Amino acid sequence: MSTATHLEPPPSRHTHVAAPLLEISGIRKTFPGVVALDKVQFALKAGTVHALMGENGAGKSTLMKIIAGVYIPDQGEIRLKGQPVVLRSPIDALSQGIAMIHQELNLMPHMTVAENVWITREPKNRFGFVDHAALKAQTETLFARLNIDIDPLAEIQTLSVAARQMVEIAKAVSWNSDVLIMDEPTSALTEKEVDHLFRIIRQLREQGKGIIYITHKMNELFEIADEFSVFRDGQYIATCASSEVTRDDIIKMMVGREITQMFPKETVPIGDVVLSVKNLGLKGVFEDVSFDIRAGEILGLAGLVGSGRSNVAETLFGVTPATSGQISIRGQTVNVDKPATAMHHGMAFLTEDRKDTGCFLCLDIQTNTEMAVLNQRYVNALGFVQGAQLARDATEMSQKLRVKTPDMQETIQNLSGGNQQKVLVARWLLTQPSILILDEPTRGIDVGAKAEIHRLVSELAGQGVAILMISSEMPEVLGMSDRVAVMHQGRITGILDRSEASQVSVMDLASR
Template sequence: MVVSPSTMAAVRQSGAVPNAEYLLSAEGVRKEFPGVVALDDVQFRLKRGTVHALMGENGAGKSTLMKILAGIYIPDKGEVRLKGVEIQLKSPLDALENGIAMIHQELNLMPFMTVAENIWIRREPKNKFGFVDHAAMFRQTDELFRRLNIDIDPEIQVSELSVANRQMVEIAKAVSYNSDVLIMDEPTSALTEREVEHLFRIIRDLRAQGIGIVYITHKMNELFEIADEFSVFRDGRYIGTHASTDVTRDDIIRMMVGREITQMFPKEEVPIGDVVLSVKNLSLNNVFHDVSFDVRSGEILGVAGLVGSGRSNVAETLFGVTPATSGTIELFGKTTDIASPTVAIRNRMAFLTEDRKDTGCLLILSVLENMQIAVLQDSFVKGGFVQESSIEATCEDMAKKLRVKTPNLDERVENLSGGNQQKVLIGRWLLTKPKILILDEPTRGIDVGAKAEIHRLVTEMARNGVAVIMISSEMPEVLGMSDRIMVMHEGRVTGFLNRDEATQIKVMELAAQ
């Protein structure tokens, strides 16, 4: 029997199958989009009071399955069971009313409403006159935050919060529904190490209360630290489920990619040439101060530092997004005023931003349009006309080189997985044939297979004489890929480390000064 949306909530209350082995399960699920089979006969089983990690490369089908379990998508085939009873979830509201809440990687809060208003929207406490009782709402939020050990003012506007605190508000909102199932999609992608520890404490508390937690992540260390068991998906198919204590990191990688990744950081010793970028005493108001460094052709300069250290701000200033208030930038031995990104591009610079959705991809445009946009005024325009066949063939070759998973170049970028969106952005900038490449978190939110591909590509760029500046919050990436590491703290450069002397401890000592 399939339970209708109008009666599903009763299932949650009654627990129609009191001894059901699984809190939430899916069997034989299939989901197709135009030109793409996203899920093909997959299964998933979540036990009460456990953290179940979902692993797989970008495009493997993890988020698609979770969106089915959260009522966002309706499966073409298969069944979903809640406490042993087959149900149909036709909307996110259906899922919420039945105790299934999802926290998305792209947060969905309303920035110009207060924290409390975001949490209790559509469920606001009312006074005897039928108006919203704001005092009661703030009080309820305070109680919820105390239970979760969250230190945020319920009356502050969400727009004033950091990304980390917005994440905590999303978690509190999900918990406020008294959810039995909590789905978290890459919850730590923008969190500091301390904030991750706080999140894990909350997760452990919720697990102890019997809540089942689905945890989507690309970070192996998180799986072993927080997950009880995990399931792996590959190319839209279910591969297997194991206890996290029964496998190694290499076992999981083999399951995810279906092949060995023998060299995660394929750093090569390549000839280091002349200085192509020299920065002297660069400052931007109260954001960063007196930043000085050089980068040579063929060199990969890693930039490390804690969140808020000013790393991304320096990158944006180098590319002309936010021009410096003082200091100088020399390109190829000549002082250059980089007043805008257009000037930077003309000087053979390229910049991959850290936020592919907000400042990178044009989501409603096609793969082809996203790739070609940076070179439409370049060699592909003759006599005022775009050489469409030439640029399309070039973009097709680049997509194949980067292994972009897309039905064709006409597919809208918003329909691609996060990792494939990142590859499209990288392809855009490689088409400009840069001499200086700035990468800000190039592998954030990307699976292990795609990371290895991007690392190989960066190594190839360095081998061809490109000067690479790579900002990353992942210590193994910085240590594994860099010739030198520049460390920042609170807007200032605190030191440089050569590859042969750099360790995680030394980097953290400089980052925490």
């Protein structure tokens, strides 16, 4: 946008006010069977970015939802600018100057960008109706200030996940809040978009805003945060200046142990071709995509957001059937016209968006875990489901993946994002797949859980499973893959062996 203000980072970081802008003390919150927070404390200074760190289930999101008025604490006190406050709803929090950008986006897909940003605050004309011209104009002014180039009149459902994330950020900033909570704000952003977000954050910090930043990405912590606090198992562990600790120090505080090997890639026998893709295309989205995956091989699929990686995965699984090319499984050409066909041929698919295309949020963990196998392995000759065996296997898989839950009857929406992801992994592992497609398998997952999933993926490769792994995290792609296929604008621009794949070579192919 030509009217955009150029936002440069300030030459130095400094705290505008020494006293806490927001102070939490003695907060306790319980859910049925779970103590989510146990007498925790937290303090945010004005003009600082304070990162909140911890494994999934550590209590970070619960505390933030208490500060944002979503949950009411059982015990404890919240003080804002030195004064006690009681926050009984998100509207309460917004009225007190506290806004939150949730990890799971909460936009209305059939409304426009402008309508989503200013919902309940739309400008009205003299007849009391929404003034759409004024609505568009004030959205353009806000976007210009934040250097966001998105059409205010576009419907949310037409935008990429990354663009929706920027709309959420703009919506929160539009409230002009003193406290801004960002929960995994960069999970769907490219490096360029992350840099853009950081410029916005630095601008807000210079205006004296206090920003609580939740992330599992260590490099972001050291780049943007002034302080960080660590939570573990619902308890407060420590607060430190980001300049005083190392990455290993943080990990040890988070998990209570050392993660010695984040990417436990093992050398395993590579067998025959299991999945072969020749000149695959989806009209208007991608074309001429070709690659093979062998038994025991992990093929990483890299590329910038919007390159077509997830579309290829959905086509392979029959969600959006191909319009050209062919898919062969163990040498046999297969018309993968729907997911049931893919599953019949031993394929499993962990989708990118666990909220919209993965979890059945109102159902329990047991039901979510069973979903993919009810018409397969656990149905006897008479057509009845072998419920007892299925329940035992689902529980065993949940325990293997260390899903933090009081029991399998817990509603999945009550779990943290990372634990929801583990349930979805368990769902597909129960199908005993020979081909496993993983789209962003560790998005929004803490460092300890990432190591567990990486180890599990390596074990599956060792058992002869052919794995296609899509990831936006370069260390994950390079650390886990035997080969890396790179996409740009709907085409494969190159396939690199593990020995020749590097951040430079991958990014070169991703930007061609």
